[in-house]
Amino acid sequence: MKIAIGNDHAAVELKQEMKEYLESKGHQVVDLGVNSTESCNYPEYGEAVGRAVVAGDVDCGVLICGTGVGISIAANKVKGVRAAVCSEPVTARLVKEHNNANIIAFGARIVGSETAKAILDAYLGAEFLGGRHQTRIDMIHEIEER
């Protein structure tokens, strides 16, 4: 898969580790985040990954900040984005199966690298279940139109 990754200063090390992990699994990673630990503003990177996903430049996105929350809130402001913050792999599987999340997010100050890898494996290995879940996703996107 082609995957965009984005991060702020709080997540430089974990981003690099996840980028290498994804590449080791055969994915192509587009790095839209920072590589400096100097303080920066996470909305820029959440938006960049969100726009890449919605434009179809990549298949999905990965966002990492301190908690995963701020950067995912920013991404969710881009129309068509469904970014979900996860701290463990069960939620990561379910956000794909039920919510068809097109971005997975987590916090570098919350999860360690082994949990982060398990989150990525669970998310990327899951399939959207469709049916009633699609109806609810359609309802979410109707909110964007109101």
Ligand code: RB5
């Ligand atoms: C940066 O200090 C921190 O606020 C950011 O990484 C993130 O946790 C925000 O949600």
